[in-house]
Amino acid sequence: MAAPEEAPVPEDRPPDTDTAEAVDLRLHQPEDHGALVHVAAPPQPSDPRLSDVDEWGRSEHMREIARKAYDPVYRHWFRVEWEGMENIPRSGGALLVANHAGAIPSDAPAIMHGIEKELGRPVYGLADNLFKSIPLIGTMWARVGGVAGHPDNAYRLLREQRQLVLVFPEGAKGPGKTWNERYRLRRFGRGGFVEIAMRAGVPVVPIAFVGAEESMPIVFRLQTLAKVFGLPYAPVTANVLALGPAGALTYFPAKFKIRVLEPVEFKDVLPNQERYSRNRVMDESEAIREKIQEALYDMLRERQSIWRG
Amino acid sequence: MGRRVLVTGLGTFWGGKVAQALEKDPGVDVIVGLDTTEPTIELERTEYVRSDENYSILNRIVRATQVDTIIHTFLVVDSTSVGSRRLHEVNVIGTMNLFAAASASGSKVRDVVVKSSTLVYGTSMEDPVWFTENTPRSHTPRTPVEQSLEEVEGYVRDFAQDNPHVTVSLLRFSNVIGADISTPLTRALRLPLVPSIMGFDPRFQFVDEDDVINSILFVLEHDQPGIYNVAGDGLLPWSEVVDMCGKRRVPLPPLGTELVAWPLRRLGIFEIPDEYWGLLRYGRGVDNRKLKAAGFTYKHTSASAVEAFVRGMRLSGTVGEREPEYKYERDVEQFFRHSPAVVRETTSD
Numbered sequence: 001m002a003a004p005e006e007a008p009v010p011e012d013r014p015p016d017t018d019t020a021e022a023v024d025l026r027l028h029q030p031e032d033h034g035a036l037v038h039v040a041a042p043p044q045p046s047d048p049r050l051s052d053v054d055e056w057g058r059s060e061h062m063r064e065i066a067r068k069a070y071d072p073v074y075r076h077w078f079r080v081e082w083e084g085m086e087n088i089p090r091s092g093g094a095l096l097v098a099n100h101a102g103a104i105p106s107d108a109p110a111i112m113h114g115i116e117k118e119l120g121r122p123v124y125g126l127a128d129n130l131f132k133s134i135p136l137i138g139t140m141w142a143r144v145g146g147v148a149g150h151p152d153n154a155y156r157l158l159r160e161q162r163q164l165v166l167v168f169p170e171g172a173k174g175p176g177k178t179w180n181e182r183y184r185l186r187r188f189g190r191g192g193f194v195e196i197a198m199r200a201g202v203p204v205v206p207i208a209f210v211g212a213e214e215s216m217p218i219v220f221r222l223q224t225l226a227k228v229f230g231l232p233y234a235p236v237t238a239n240v241l242a243l244g245p246a247g248a249l250t251y252f253p254a255k256f257k258i259r260v261l262e263p264v265e266f267k268d269v270l271p272n273q274e275r276y277s278r279n280r281v282m283d284e285s286e287a288i289r290e291k292i293q294e295a296l297y298d299m300l301r302e303r304q305s306i307w308r309g
Numbered sequence: 310m311g312r313r314v315l316v317t318g319l320g321t322f323w324g325g326k327v328a329q330a331l332e333k334d335p336g337v338d339v340i341v342g343l344d345t346t347e348p349t350i351e352l353e354r355t356e357y358v359r360s361d362e363n364y365s366i367l368n369r370i371v372r373a374t375q376v377d378t379i380i381h382t383f384l385v386v387d388s389t390s391v392g393s394r395r396l397h398e399v400n401v402i403g404t405m406n407l408f409a410a411a412s413a414s415g416s417k418v419r420d421v422v423v424k425s426s427t428l429v430y431g432t433s434m435e436d437p438v439w440f441t442e443n444t445p446r447s448h449t450p451r452t453p454v455e456q457s458l459e460e461v462e463g464y465v466r467d468f469a470q471d472n473p474h475v476t477v478s479l480l481r482f483s484n485v486i487g488a489d490i491s492t493p494l495t496r497a498l499r500l501p502l503v504p505s506i507m508g509f510d511p512r513f514q515f516v517d518e519d520d521v522i523n524s525i526l527f528v529l530e531h532d533q534p535g536i537y538n539v540a541g542d543g544l545l546p547w548s549e550v551v552d553m554c555g556k557r558r559v560p561l562p563p564l565g566t567e568l569v570a571w572p573l574r575r576l577g578i579f580e581i582p583d584e585y586w587g588l589l590r591y592g593r594g595v596d597n598r599k600l601k602a603a604g605f606t607y608k609h610t611s612a613s614a615v616e617a618f619v620r621g622m623r624l625s626g627t628v629g630e631r632e633p634e635y636k637y638e639r640d641v642e643q644f645f646r647h648s649p650a651v652v653r654e655t656t657s658d
Contacts, residue, residue, distance in 0.1 A: 048616035051549045055594065056438060057512060132434040132591060135508020135563040152437035152444065 056124065056153075057142030066144040067113065074113050077253050078106070078211065081309065084260035085118055088205055093158035094263065095197045096123070096166040098207035099185055099292055100174030103235040106251055107212040111166055111258065112145060124157050126167045130232070151196055158200035159271070169193045169285070172232035178220060179238070182213040183300060185293045191285030194266075198281070201271030203263035206288050208295035211256035214306045255309035259295050264288055311338035313417075315376040317364070317407065318383030319357055320346035322490055323424060326522045327380055328355045341374050343367070344383070347637035354646065357637070362395065363402040364410075371410040371418070378420040379411055380525060384461060386426040386454060387492055388582040393453040400457035401464075408468040411475075421477045422529055423465050424521075427538065427595050429458045429481060432587035438512075438544075441596045442481075442536040452584040469534070478528040483540030483595055486614050487518030488621020493582050499622065503551045504570070504579055504589070507560035511592030512544035517609035517617060527605045537603070538595040541611040547589065553615050554622065563590075 053059045074080050088094065098111060112123040126149035132138045147153050149167065157163045168174055169188035177186070197204045218235040226234035239247030264284070269276060303309060314331055318324035319342025331337045332353050340355040342348065345362050348355070360366050370376075385391055385399050404423075411418040430440045435447040450456045462479065469477035484494050494513075497503055516539055524539045551558050561569050567586060574580055581589070597607070609617060645651055 048553065048612040049545075049549070050552050051546060053512070053546045053549065055512070055544045057546070129434045135506075137508075139508060139510045148434075148436075148438070150435070150437040152439065152441075156439065 053143070056147050056157075057139075058145055059143045062140075062143040063145060067116070070109060070113055071117075074110060074117075077251070078110060078215070078256040079253075079309070080110050080114055080256040080258065082114055082118070082258050082260070085115075087260040087263055088115060088119060088121075088164070089203070089263070090119065090121070091162070093162040093200060093202040094164055094205050095154070095158060095193060095200075095202055096164060096205045096207055097193055097288060097292070098166065098168055098209050099183075099212075099296065100168035100170045101177065101182065101209070101212040102175055102216040102251070103218050103237045103239075104216055104249075105168075105175045105212060106215045106256075107209045108166065108168070110212075110256055111207065111209070114258065115164065121164055123164045123166050126154060126165060128172060128232075151192065154196045155200050158196065158202045167193050169289075176221070176233035176235070177213075177218065179213075179217040182217065183210075183296050185289055185296070188285045188289045191281040194281045194284045194288070195276050198266050198269050198276050199271055199273065201266075203265040204284075204288060205263045206261040206292050206295075208259045208261065208292050208299060209256070210258075210296065210299045210303065211254040211306075214254035215251040215256075217252075254306055257299055257303070257309060259299060261291055261295055264291075311336045312378050313337075313339040313374060313376045314341070314378040314380060315371065315374065316340060316342045316355070316380045316382065317403070318344055318381075319348050319355065320344035321382060322349075322518070323382040323521065323525075324348075324380075325350040325352070326518075327382060327525055328352055330522060330526055331355075339374065339376070341370065341376060343370065349635065349637070351635045352642075356646070357642070363398045364406040367406050368410040368413060371413070371416060375417050377417045378529065379407065379418055379422070380529070381407060381421065381423045382525070384424060384426070384458065386428060386458070388452065388454045388584065389493055389580045396453050396457055400454075401460045404461045404464050408464050412468060412472055419475055420529060420532070421465075421468070421475055422525055423461070423477070423479045424525065425458055425462060425465075425479055425481045427481045427483045427540065427593060428455050428584055429462060430593060430595065431455060432584075432591050432593045434591055436591060436593065439594045439596045440538070442538055442599055452582070454582070454584055476532050476534045478533055479536045480524060480528065481536065481538050481595070482521055483514045483516045483538070483593075485518055485521055486515045486618045488618060488624070490518045493580065493585055495618065497579055497581065498550070498554045498556065498618070500579055501556065502559040503554070503556045504581060505547055505551070505558040505560055506566055506586075506589050507563050509563065509590050510546045510548050511588065511590060512546055512594060513550055513588070513592055513611070514540045514544050514594050515611040515614040516540045517607075517614035520607050520609055520614075523608070524600065524605055527600075528603075531604065533600075533603050535599075537600040538597050539600060540595045540597045541607055541609050541614050542597065543611045544592065544594050545611050545615065547592070550615055553612075554619055 052061055098107060100107060108125050112125055115121060115123050125146050127141060127146045129148050131141050132148055154165055157165050170186040171189060173186040217238045219238050219241060220236050222234040239250055239252060243250055314337055316324050316328050319328055324342060325348055328340055328342050329350060329352060331340050332355060342355045342357045343360050348357055358370060383403060385396050388396060431446040431448060431450055433447045450459055465477060465479050485492055486495055570581060
């Protein structure tokens with residue numbers, strides 16, 4: 001009963017202690033109180049639901065459409081290539097951590113689509129809360145698989161629903177980089193992602209992503225415009241300079257290469273703790289950041305062409 | 310000796326229903342109902358006392374009746390029904406007086422149940438999908454209802470801390486829906502065109518009106534101290550809720566929503582209180598597992614609660630709003646309760 005509704009719960013879940021207690025209590029409920037407390041009526045035979053939007057705001061129907069629309073882009077435009085896909089667990093929760101780039105980041109959909117296609121496991125992409133406040137886009141993002149990046153949401157997905165969650169610890173500072181700073185990882189926030197993985201008792205799977213930087217590079221940023229609209233950054237992209245207004249939504253066909261690194265496990269810390277050592281969290285966060293940075297340099301050393309890989 | 314119960318807000322939907330259910334319980338000896346308005350449903354043995362809105366006579370009543378249980382259902386959560394000053398009087402001052410009376414020396418009070426609302430969590434874009442009882446709200450409340458509820462919960466917490474021998478249960482109810490209850494949301498859903506905000510399709514959670522009554526009785530019966538969320542399973546997008554009701558949505562612009570809504574509100578076309586605008590944008594989900602783990606079983610999920618509401622709406626759409634079958638007549642009620650001419654079954658011995 002971990003999820004209060006028909007959320008996908010894998011069958012290998014350990015029995016929830018809460019449930020056991022609840023059942024117990026109900027069994028010992030004195031008979032004479034029955035008159036006051038209504039005993040639950042049998043569940044309604046017909047499902048009153050009209051749509052398939054779940055608690056996270058996703059709709060499988062919409063996701064199917066989005067997958068169909070995006071698949072040609074994934075295969076023919078970005079020609080995505082994976083390496084180390086076997087490092088992604090086939091069951092159980094895991095926190096996927098990747099570098100983030102492109103004025104409108106093109107990495108999130110590629111990672112989510114690739115894993116869903118290859119492993120058949122849904123990926124929950126955590127996004128900035130700001131997404132929620134944008135009309136239409138916020139709703140669409142939720143329908144196709146995005147979730148607001150609140151620690152409680154991540155914990156619930158990882159620990160209770162044992163899902164794959166994708167997070168970009170750089171936040172808006174990653175995609176807000178200009179062209180000359182490409183592939184140089186920003187600070188990984190305050191290491192919150194490590195803390196969540198520890199609390200949820202799941203491994204962190206680092207992912208290095210090459211190509212997103214070149215799909216929509218930022219030439220310069222407009223500080224005042226960003227301030228006026230309350231945005232984290234207002235980019236002028238090479239795409240807009242080259243293609244005019246059409247460039248605002250057109251990616252360059254950079255070759256995408258994705259390398260999944262060895263999972264990082266925190267076997268020595270207990271899950272569900274109130275707090276974790278700040279020192280430990282920051283060290284782990286920094287180590288993961290360095291691993292991704294190293295992998296990126298390695299991949300760039302091997303890359304012969306931005307467009308052909 | 311059985312329970313002696315004081316129900317505040319007897320004239321409200323909740324107070325009335327709770328008193329009605331308690332009357333059937335032979336373990337309850339005395340039910341005293343307090344309100345500013347007369348009860349709207351027929352009650353057998355509940356004693357109705359008219360009070361002013363901030364319960365200044367409460368101290369005397371608690372002392373005189375020696376009640377051991379207080380069910381506080383009188384909190385106003387619908388800000389369209391009263392002005393903000395009266396809201397403060399009822400919610401904050403009323404609750405303050407209630408707890409002052411309950412904690413007076415010689416008070417016999419052992420159980421207190423307070424009906425609050427998930428409005429205390431607020432709603433904003435920084436919120437998690439599910440609020441647990443411990444999740445703090447993201448921003449300080451700005452609307453009078455939310456501010457008053459926060460103060461009320463403060464009094465409840467203080468009282469529980471100062472009186473560890475009293476079982477204090479605080480129930481936070483999600484959006485209540487049902488055929489009989491009238492809230493800003495049910496009124497909006499009864500309109501031919503239901504307001505929504507363009508580009509937003511927030512997820513709503515509902516709790517059926519019967520589950521509300523049952524949960525109050527449940528915590529009372531099973532001595533469950535603490536804070537509990539009371540809400541049906543699952544979240545429904547607002548568009549789906551409107552579809553289930555067979556209505557259409559009127560999209561209001563996402564910018565300057567309240568500005569556009571203001572004239573519509575003045576004209577009385579629809580009345581969406583301030584605290585619901587955030588809800589129409591971001592929605593709100595609360596985790597109901599704590600109460601379930603305590604052993605409570607819900608009759609309805611969010612979806613089936615809406616369905617029950619829709620069935621009720623269909624009925625009233627066909628046969629019209631039912632006339633209230635009952636009107637409180639003081640003399641009649643006094644006669645049945647206290648006249649020696651009435652032959653009463655002795656239940657207490």
